[in-house]
Amino acid sequence: MLRRILFAACLLAGLWQAGAAAWLLAKAELAQYLIADAWEEQLSVGKAVKPWPWADTWPVAKLQLADRAPLMVLAGGSGQALAFGPGMLAVSGQPGDARTTVIAAHRDTHFTGLDQLRRGAPVMLQDHRGRWHRFRVTETRVVDSDREQLPVFAEPGLLLVTCYPFGVIDPGGPLRYLVYAEYLGAGETVQL
Secondary structure, rough: OOOHHHHHHHHHHHHHHHHHHHHHHHHHHHHHHHHHHHHHHHHHHHHHOOOOOOOOOOEEEEEEEOOOOEEEEEEEOOOOOOOOOOEEEEOHHHHOOOOOOEEOOOOOOOOOOOHHHOOOEEEEEEEEEEEEEEEEEEEEEEEEEEOOOOOOOOEEEEEEEEEEEOOOOOOOOOOOEEEEEEEEEEEEEEEO
């Protein structure tokens, strides 16, 4: 009898845990659709649109890294924003401004494979008006964030930032992987 009770308790606990994990994945997937819808609405109405009423962030750009699927970029670099996508940091300039645009994301989610971007790789960034800005990767490097500040320049450019090293189990630490892309110009406003 005791074995059956223990078995049932373990089975229920396992089902509870599996359900919680499935719920988390479903929320993350749904969030991507809501963020993309908010971006499209924002492009048409011309003002920031939150993806859900209680969101503490909103989409500010769309990022295309070489031939990968586009990523929605959110406002800010808080943990809450980065849980749902790359974030444009407060120190950042807007695409095409006379200041580097800085976008950060987690190395094991949205910036997985960032280390595969090579010198010369194309990067596109769509701004809040729908205009696409073209960039080309010129440099990648690893920095110690305890010793160096982000290289934000008074010129148009794009800096992508994520934690380093890639593929480790224990996250954290001061190392950051940086990808710098030079600004090539803006194209026409295109709604796809």
